[in-house]
Every structure is written in structure tokens, then in C-alpha cells.
Amino acid sequence: MLKNVIQNIFKTTSRRIAVPALLTIILYVIAMFILFLPHIEQSFISRKKEMIHELTETVWSLLDNYHERELSGELTRPEAQHRALLRIGNLRYGPEKKDYFWITDMAPRFILHPYRPNIVNKDLKDIRDPSIKSLYLKFNEMVAKKGAGFVDYQWQWKDDPNRISPKLSYIKGFQPWGWIVGTGMYLDDIYAEINAIRNNFMAISTAILGIALMLSIYSIRQSMKADNELMRTAIERKRLNESLKESKERFRSLLENTSDWIWESDEKGRYTYSSPRVEELLGFSSDETMHKTIMDFVPIDLKNLYQETFKNLLGSQKSFKGFETTCQKKNGQHVVVENNAVPVFSKNDGLLGYRGVTRDITDRKMAMEELKKSRDILHANLEETVKSLALAEEKRDPYTAGHQTRVDRLACAIARELGLSDHQIEGLHFAALLHDIGKIALPSEFLSKPTLLSHQEHEIIKCHSKVGYDILKNIHFPWPVAEIVYQHHEYLDGSGYPRNLTDKEILLEAKILTVADIVEAISSHRPYRPSLGMEAALEEIQNGRGIRYHAPSVDACLKLIKDEKMDIS
Structure with missing residues (x-):
């Protein structure tokens, strides 16, 4: 009777372990393939739409710049329009540098199309293709109603006139000249990238699911074995307890x-x-x-x-x-x-x-030592991984090689001078090594340009903080590394970028990183200028102390460099 009761108890224990394990696997499958994967795909499409939106806005700003020069009298309207068309017509982007911008007017007619010169400056009534006429009407209707927006249609594949593919474009009207400017993305490209992401994700998820399933089976089997062992132990213990009541000698025998x-x-x-x-x-x-x-x-x-x-x-x-x-x-x-x-x-x-x-407890102590070694190895691997990511960015921008490492040394020295905890300093260390990782996605010709960047190029370069944040935000660091990288060009007075944050909205680590980045950038050589020297760098942070830059960080930096406690060369 006693044995049957104990067996039932341990069978119930096994079920309590097995059922949650199986439910966990089922929930994982539901979450990954029904919720998470579609969310990733939708997020990817949204980012692509945001990209063509921002690119169109950039070109629109270029038109606005020429219009301002027209208004100032510097250029006549035909001159301003001619220069704008020449510049925009040569702009390309995308992996193959074949994605382009186009312009129509409200007549309607095409003013600019790099790959379809046969339809440029032709009136609607002279164009026989009904699809192009319909497209004109879509463009004009969208601009008339909303001023800007997304339009989907069928169009020539980049520079291949023999291939027609579905396309989604973002257009925006330029009222002063009666123009419509736009660019788009080919949906075949988007679906190909999504399929690649889905295939990789499914392969990884399948591997994880298989490992989880094997571990669950192993745990259940071990639990069942343990149940049997515990059952035998429980029965034996019950017998021993009964014998303990009979004799003190038998109690001592048990102890021994x-x-x-x-x-x-x-x-x-x-x-x-x-x-x-x-x-x-x-x-x-x-x-x-x-x-x-x-x-x-x-x-x-x-x-x-x-x-x-x-x-x-x-x-x-x-x-x-x-x-x-x-x-x-x-x-x-x-x-x-x-x-x-x-x-x-x-x-x-x-x-x-x-x-x-x-x-x-000798074996337990040895196991704890091994666990500590494993933790140290994991930390070392994290350090090497972060350094490899930083090196990847420097390979794209050899003129600033070593910049992230020098900024790291100075930022951590400032943090120690300010009395930050070891945990905070370690997080700042990783953020400093990765603060320019977003430049990996920028055109290399902008990074190594030997002359000053244009307004448009500078605006694109400023995107690196947001790109860095997007790269790092899904990595589970024990510190806010992604947010520090996002904020390292923000100033106390709100004049920084990309979000114009002010003092209370900026993390302390980001304020320290900003000071270190400014000092290193001014005192180092750049493709478009030689080093301005350490004196110029220190003068800049002194002038901006408490206005743009964190005052305690500025004071700590000045003290470190003037006392020769820090050399960032």
C-alpha cells in the first residue's frame, strides 16, 4: 500500500515536469513562427519604406536649396532648375548603385528620368503607353490630395527596359516649381531579402527547437530516473524511521x-x-x-x-x-x-x-571554479566580439583607424575620475568601442572624402548614430550600450542630433562619451583637414562647458590631460 502511494506521487512529479516542458516548446513555436517572424518581416518593410521616404525628403531639400538661391537672386529659375536636375540625375544609391530619383511636373510630363530618356519632356498626349498615363494621374492625385505619399505600380527594372516589376515609390510635390520628386523600391528585391531573412530565421529556430526538445526529453528521462531513485529512497527511509522508534542503537546505526x-x-x-x-x-x-x-x-x-x-x-x-x-x-x-x-x-x-x-564539498568547489573560469571566458569573448565589430567599422573608414579605441581610453579615464562604478565604466567601455559602428552602413566615399562634405552628405553621415542604435538595440548587453551610442552626438542645449535631446534626457555615460569624442576628433587628422591640435580641442570643450558639454566631464578631461595622466595619441 505504502509503495503504491509513493509511486503515484512520483509519477505525478514526472508529469509536472514533462507538461510544462512540452507547453514551453509549443509556445515557442507559436511565438516564433506566428507572432515574431511576421513582426520582423513587417518591421523590415517599414524600414525600407522609411528609407525611401527619407531619401525623397533629402532630394526635396536639395530642390528647396536651389529655390532659395533663385529667390536670393543668385540664380535665375532656369539656371536653378537646370543645376538641380543635373545633380539629382546623377544621384544613385542601393547595393548596385542603380536606384535613382525621378521628377515630373503637374502638366503632367517627366522632367527627369535617368533610365527612360524617351519619355522625358514629352506631353501626356504624346505618350501612347496607357500605364504611364495612369501613373501620371496617380502621382498628380496623390500630390493634390496629400502633398506626398506612397504609390505602387509596375515599372521598368532599374536600367533593364525588358523587365517590368512591381514597385513602391514615395513622392512629394515641390510647390514653388510645380514639380513632383520621388524614388522607389522594387518589391521583388524586398521579397528576396525577406525570404533570405525568413530562411535564416527558420534554420536557427529549428536548431534551437531541436536542442530544446532534446534537452526536454533528457530532463524528463532524468526526472523519471530520479523519481524511481527517490521512490526507493523514500521507501527505505520509511522503514528506517520505523526501526528508529524501536531502538536507540538502531538510530546510531543509521547515523553511522x-x-x-x-x-x-x-x-x-x-x-x-x-x-x-x-x-x-x-x-x-x-x-x-x-x-x-x-x-x-x-x-x-x-x-x-x-x-x-x-x-x-x-x-x-x-x-x-x-x-x-x-x-x-x-x-x-x-x-x-x-x-x-x-x-x-x-x-x-x-x-x-x-x-x-x-x-x-571538494567537487562542488572545483565545479564553482570551473564556472568562474567559464564566466571569465564568456566575458573575454564578449570583449573580443565588440573589438571585432569596432575593427569592422574602422576597415570601412581607415582615416579614423584607432579613433574608437582612443575615445574608449579617454572616456573610461574620465568616468574613473568622476567616480563611476566598475559596472558603469565597463558598459561605457563597450559603448565607446562601438559608438561609430553605424558608419559601417554609410557610403565609404563620404567617409574618406578629402574635402568638406556637402549639406546633403553631412545629413547622411549624421544618420550613423541611429544606424548604430538599430544594429545594437537587439543585443542584450547588461548595460544600455545601444542608447549610449544613439545619444553620443546629443548636446545639453538640444543642438545635437539625431533627436535634439537636452540635459536631463541624456545618459551620463553618453555625456562622458560626447566629451571624449569631441576631444579626440579635433586633435586627430581627418581626410579633409590635418589635426587642429590638443589646445583647440580643449578650448572647444571649455567654451561649451555647461552649455553643450557636461561640465563635470569637461573638468575631469581637462585635469587628466593637463596633469599628463592621459595620452590619447
């Missing part, structure tokens, strides 16, 4: 057969009883341990390490747990043991001694 060393001592810790287990643990017989303390088994060179603690534990006359000591076995080997004890008092509350258990 346990896996731990059980002992009793007087008030000074000298053993008055020692179970036979001590011989397996230390190599000494029970008789050899009589009237000795645990300190008698500690190596001579380690006695000072434990003596004071042992004395205080006995003096407290309280229970103690987890008192670890290294003991020397009879054969000279060392073993780590854990001592736990409770005090025993007389009827008059006088301390008689202690009853305790000593357990071999």
Missing part, C-alpha cells in the same frame, strides 16, 4: 551509515563522538579524531586563515552553517569540507557542546 561525517563535540569543539564516515573523508579512524578539533586537521600554513573564525563561532554559542575549511587527509591529500552544527545546552542553559555534520 550516512554519507556525511556526523560528530559531537564539547564546548571547545573537541570531538566526543565521530561517525565511521570520517575514515572515508579524512583517512583517520573515529578513535583517532577523539578530543581533537577541526583545526587539528587543517594544514599548518592555513591555520591562521580559519582559527579566528572558528573561535568566534564557538564563542557565539549559536548554530553555524557553511563554515568551510581545507583539511589534510592522512595520506597528505587536501579536501575541502563544509561544517554545520547546532549547540547543545543543559537544563540550566549551560553550553554542553555541539552536534554537527561535516560534508566533503
